[in-house]
Amino acid sequence: ISVPIVQHPHVSHLHPLLSYSPEAFSPPRTSPAGVSRSPHASCYPVSPGAMPQIPHPLGWLLVSSSFSPRLVPTPQLSVPHPAIVRTRVKQELRSPVSRLCPHRKATPETKREGDEDKKLHIKKPLNAFMLYMREERPKVVAMCKVKESSSINQILGQRWHSLTKDEQAKYYELARQERLLHSKLYPGWSARDNYVSMKVA
DNA sequence: TTGCCTTTGAAGCAC
């Protein structure tokens, strides 16, 4: 898989693939089922200049826990996209089937499945809350002296709801840009591709 | 060693 060159986030706050013109973005997708757990979804769209203090919206593409920015080489062709995972670590790399079937043992068949899992795996783009968590988690950890993610995430969830509409809108916009870039990088990708338990269908 | 927990949101699917 050849990945388009991704400009380093520190070079520019805007991704080269994005024109960041209003025409570049499709209208915001309304939440499914009108559930809209976020009451501020109507805050779309936000002008790009409305979030100067936010790190590059696509920073996770280059900076992730498993992709240290210090290790980011000079952009070149065939640089693995951080959204593409080959190594098997923790949750996203264990078979979702096994998640559904906790008692599933590692049979030769499942081991072969595991090998297949090592195929390039394109991750879902992060949503607004995930982007918020990524940014705020270190602060909450430092403040609360707690590292357990289940506790941290509860706090972050409360904080998320305490944000103003404008504050949340920044992250919704960032998430929208993530989805846009993701769709450009992987035009044929579907979230269904990662639904291992549904691949049979 | 592996999966669960916990959060919100996007997306896919069935009805």
Next chain:
DNA sequence: GTGCTTCAAAGGCAA
């Protein structure tokens, strides 16, 4: 259109 399911991140904890 509605409701359910899965998966994105993260790291401690239990089995």
